[in-house]
Amino acid sequence: MRQNPRQRAIVDLVRDEDVTRVIDLADRLGVSDETIRRNVKALVEGGLLTRSHGAVELTGAAVEAPFGRRMRVNAPAKRALARAVADLVEDGQTVMIDTGSTTTYVAQALAARRRLTVVTNSLEIARHLLDRNESRVYLAGGELRADLAAAVGSEAEGFIRRFRADVAILSIGGVDARAGFTDFDLEEARIARAMIESCERTIVAADSSKFGRRAPVSVCEILEVEAVVTETSPAAELIARLGDQGVRVLAP
Structure with missing residues (x-):
């Protein structure tokens, strides 16, 4: 219907x-x-x-797909930090958002913003922001993966690189004091990399389960991120490392 x-x-x-x-x-x-x-x-x-x-x-x-089931994992924490991320975005900005359950909650929170230009590879994020408060949504094409509910591959990456945006909002697989920001999937990491290089600043949305975790694929160095938004502060060593590199840690 x-x-x-x-x-x-x-x-x-x-x-x-x-x-x-x-x-x-x-x-x-x-x-x-x-x-x-x-x-x-x-x-x-x-x-x-x-x-x-x-x-x-x-x-x-x-019926609920695998991605939908992931949305239920640690949902209250993700919802809280999503609202904090949305507070860092202003009406009228151009925003890039990668695929992930946490960033999907961010998209829900961003629905209150007006006149956004949103670039994403995520079907779920596009769906949440489509036809909301005069915002425009650009959805990257490419190979569609059911487990991610998103497009990946060179076509998606190339589409993203055609834009210049104010802020990238990214999900991650892990953040470690030595390894930096990492992910478990090479294709996802390439999309995130393209968004970082196309934006003025980068915000990482990460619940506390990602702290101290080192995934196998590098996304970016710590100093490439402006802020990490989470529901609770990470361990002292990681806080110190992030602070030394000029990264703000925001916990609502």
């Missing part, structure tokens, strides 16, 4: 954040119970949701 922006937001909340009670959906979206019930009814009739005893759930037509 064709969904309006509120209906898309309802499906997002049910799928990505496990908000299932109709009353909670109304509260999260800041609308009346009547408005939510009307939109839920349309989604039920369209085959995307089923409803029972004041709650809703996804139907087989909207």
Whole structure:
């Protein structure tokens, strides 16, 4: 079915954040119970949701993919740091965002910003920001990988390099005092590298599980990042190393 922006937001909340009670959906979206019930009814009739005893759930037509399951891992922490990242972005800026569950939460938080120009390789990030507050979304093409819900490869990398942006917002596999910022996937690291080199500044969004972890593929040196936004401060050694290289650590 064709969904309006509120209906898309309802499906997002049910799928990505496990908000299932109709009353909670109304509260999260800041609308009346009547408005939510009307939109839920349309989604039920369209085959995307089923409803029972004041709650809703996804139907087989909207089953959760592997990427969606990763969205649930450490979700409260990711949601908190995403809001802090969004506070570092101003209306009207050009932003590059790579694929990842954490950066998808950032995209949700950025939906409140106006007139953004967003460049991404992530299907999920593009979906969250499409048709929101006069923002424009450019989605890189290339090989689509289901595990990433994103495009990778030379075509995607080349597309990204055609833009010049204010800020890159990146997810990572790990950050280590010696190894710097690393990832587990070579294709993801190449996309991140292209974004770093196309932007004035770089912000890394990383929950605390990434601290002290050294993934096999290098993304960038510590000094190439302006700020790391997380939900809790890392260990003293890493804090010192980041500070020595001029990197701010922001924990909401």
